[in-house]
Amino acid sequence: MFTKSSLYTFLSGFILFFSSSLLAQNQDEMMKRWMDYMTPGEMHDMMAKSVGDWTYVSKWWDDPSAPPTVSEGRAVNEMILGGRYLKSLNYGEVMGMPFEGMNLLAYDKATNEFFSFWIDNIGTGMTMARGKYDEKTKVCNMKGTMVDPMSGKEVEYRQTMKFINDNNQLFEMYMISDGKEVKNMELAFTRK
Numbered sequence: 001m002f003t004k005s006s007l008y009t010f011l012s013g014f015i016l017f018f019s020s021s022l023l024a025q026n027q028d029e030m031m032k033r034w035m036d037y038m039t040p041g042e043m044h045d046m047m048a049k050s051v052g053d054w055t056y057v058s059k060w061w062d063d064p065s066a067p068p069t070v071s072e073g074r075a076v077n078e079m080i081l082g083g084r085y086l087k088s089l090n091y092g093e094v095m096g097m098p099f100e101g102m103n104l105l106a107y108d109k110a111t112n113e114f115f116s117f118w119i120d121n122i123g124t125g126m127t128m129a130r131g132k133y134d135e136k137t138k139v140c141n142m143k144g145t146m147v148d149p150m151s152g153k154e155v156e157y158r159q160t161m162k163f164i165n166d167n168n169q170l171f172e173m174y175m176i177s178d179g180k181e182v183k184n185m186e187l188a189f190t191r192k
Contacts, residue, residue, distance in 0.1 A: 036109070040083045043107040043114070043133065047086040049166055050077045053192040058092060061184050068186075073099065075189065094122055114140050116159065123149065129159055138163045167191040 054075040059068035073092020080087050086105040093099055101120030108115060118127045129144030140161040145154045156176040163169055173185040 038084075041107075041109055043109075044079075044083055046133075046163070047105060047107065048079050048083060049163075050086055050088075050169070051079055052077060054169075054189045055192060056090075056092070056187045056189045058094075059186040060094070061182075064182050064184075069095075073187075074192075090120075097122070114142060116142055116144070125149075127157075129157070 054077065056073050056075060058071045058073055060071075061068045071093045073090060075088050075090045077086060077088045079085065084106070086103075088103040088105070090101040090103070091099065099120065099122060101118065101122075104117040106115040106117075107113070113130050113132060116127075116129045119125075125147050127144055127146040129142035131140060131142030133140045140163075141158070142160070143156065143158050145156055147153070148155045158174045158176060158181060160172045161169065162172075167190060169189040171185075171187040171189070172183060174181040174183050
């Protein structure tokens with residue numbers, strides 16, 4: 001016959017065993033989810049198609065009603081950290097000065113979003129944009145903020161990356177002010 005003490009001991013043991021079993025199941029499920037999260041997927045394969053040497057024609061608009069300033073440059077792309085991120089080193093000319101920039105492109109499988117982090121030698125800040133990829137149009141549409149060095153304030157921008165085919169891509173950037181977009185940059189990439 002069970003005494004109160006033995007009943008408490010039995011119930012405590014049962015609860016401990018049941019809790020341990022649930023914890024092990026939860027740990028297995030958590031490990032499975034983490035392994036899926038850390039394994040590059042379809043979007044990373046798409047990013048990897050950009051690996052290699054590229055040339056580009058750059059167009060900059062200081063005034064949207066005036067013709068753009070046109071220059072040429074090159075980009076070298078590589079996948080890093082086990083195929084999880086695309087690093088792009090860009091070289092060209094801006095405002096008559098040598099230009100160097102680096103972009104890190106990430107695809108977060110948990111949020112199903114792309115992230116773009118940009119730094120260059122014509123500033124000391126960093127821009128970050130995030131957005132979704134549209135399979136139908138083959139365009140990644142991202143929004144972000146950057147600091148305007150003239151005002152010292154953050155400004156909004158939108159950028160698009162269009163994967164035309166394996167050898168051609170188009171990058172466009174639009175500044176957003178009072179809810180209106182004005183295109184200020186275009187880079188047309190061609191694989192070398």
